[in-house]
Amino acid sequence: MKGFALDEKGDVIIENNDVKLTYDTELLIQKIRQVLGTNRGEWWMDPKEGIPVQKILKKNPNPAMVRDYVRNAIAQVDKTLQMTHCDIATEGRTMEITFSVAGADGMVEVKMEV
Numbered sequence: 098m099k100g101f102a103l104d105e106k107g108d109v110i111i112e113n114n115d116v117k118l119t120y121d122t123e124l125l126i127q128k129i130r131q132v133l134g135t136n137r138g139e140w141w142m143d144p145k146e147g148i149p150v151q152k153i154l155k156k157n158p159n160p161a162m163v164r165d166y167v168r169n170a171i172a173q174v175d176k177t178l179q180m181t182h183c184d185i186a187t188e189g190r191t192m193e194i195t196f197s198v199a200g201a202d203g204m205v206e207v208k209m210e211v
Contacts, residue, residue, distance in 0.1 A: 100124050107131065125174065126207050129198070132170040133209060146173060158192070160185045167196055177201065 102110045102119040110117040119127055135147030148166040152158065164183045171178050181204065183196040195208045 098124055100127070103127055103131070107134070122202065122205055125178075125198075125200075126205060128174045129171055129207060130209060132173050133167065153192070158187075163192075163194065167194060171196075171198055175200065 099118050099120045102117040102123075104110050132147060136150040137147040138144045140146050148170055153163055153166065163185055164180075167183055168180050171180050178198050178200045181197045181199045183194065186193045186195075191210060193208065193210050195206065197204055197206045199205075
């Protein structure tokens with residue numbers, strides 16, 4: 098599987114006057130990050146895509162609820178994937194989420210900062 102490579106802001110990456118492509122595991126990670134960065138109801142073509150971001154971006158979010166949202170985002174990308182672990186660390190106004198996803202192609206670890 099392949100798709101357009103996106104930078105950390107979600108913009109398509111252009112290299113040597115051509116659109117950069119991403120494949121397999123990197124594409125999977127990119128898709129999961131895109132779903133986690135989409136506020137549920139924001140995208141008019143699929144109002145069920147994403148997570149309720151306002152429930153995470155608040156003072157003292159519930160870690161169990163955040164794990165459920167991450168698990169749900171992974172299922173939106175591919176229902177055969179399983180989250181094997183999820184660590185949530187908060188420091189001040191920053192939350193770091195590290196999780197592992199297991200699928201047919203093996204295990205992938207993803208780290209995100211919110």
